């Protein structure tokens with residue numbers, strides 16, 4: 001079958017709402033885009049463990065520590081499902097990890113900001129997991145079967161993460177004046193980075209056209225960002241918190257909460273590796289990889305020995 005006919009059949013399948021599976025024919029660009037996006041997502045889950053792991057030893061009580069531990073472990077699990085989904089496209093785990101450790105692959109900008117106080121744990125759950133859910137609920141309907149199915153499970157767990165964050169935030173919002181101040185400060189620091197999680201504005205998003213044509217993405221970066229703002233602003237007001245945006249206003253006609261201009265200079269600096277914690281995050285992952293070398297070698301030696309014994 002010639003290329004044009006194959007593309008036609010591939011696109012007809014997508015238009016009919018069928019999933020593309022690993023053994024199906026797919027255009028190279030589709031495969032390339034999915035590997036890029038799924039692996040970046042996997043790296044984000046893994047690097048995303050670092051800012052919160054920073055507070056496990058300093059959680060205010062046993063219940064908080066257990067919940068945070070469980071959340072951070074879930075993120076590791078999400079990274080593993082996603083690496084496995086990317087591997088179905090013909091790339092190895094070692095190549096994917098190498099792309100992260102050598103700085104070739106990106107991970108979410110939001111994890112390059114420091115976590116300075118306990119309130120950041122509540123605000124990350126509420127704002128960062130909240131943004132992730134909006135994005136991932138849409139991606140759970142994406143055209144690539146393994147990615148879509150991994151996200152159905154991930155979204156269930158992200159919902160628990162958001163609830164644990166919102167519960168911390170609600171608790172602190174009713175606490176002492178120091179707790180309220182700490183909470184407001186965390187919101188001030190994480191509000192704009194959480195909006196940046198949705199990516200550049202639509203007019204500056206080079207990948208969106210292809211991804212939307214092939215129904216990997218069903219909504220654009222700006223559409224999802226607006227949905228997130230509309231959902232989050234009333235929650236902030238309910239908690240008596242302010243959001244650090246003087247231009248935030250409700251438009252009665254569109255029912256949207258309109259917001260100010262994102263600092264795109266900051267966004268691009270962070271994704272190019274020049275955010276407040278990029279170097280620290282990369283160093284932590286590189287060290288973890290080096291310290292885990294003996295485990296990988298031991299596992300491979302064991303597998304090799306078993307294979308030899310069986311032959």
Ligand code: FAQ
Nearest residue numbers: 041044048107108109132196197198199205206207208271
């Ligand atoms: N950070 O053309 P577009 C989580 C890059 S998981 C860094 O618009 P696209 C769970 C983009 O890759 C959070 N880079 O790209 C958790 C591209 O670069 P490239 C992660 C960004 O793919 C919670 C370039 O800019 N979620 O939070 C960012 O159409 C708590 C041009 O952009 C996912 O990865 C950014 N924010 O749209 C874990 C979801 N935005 O590759 C722990 C899957 C853009 O050409 C604790 N990914 N870039 O060199 C997506 O939905 C999409 O890939 C977007 C970007 C929306 C991130």
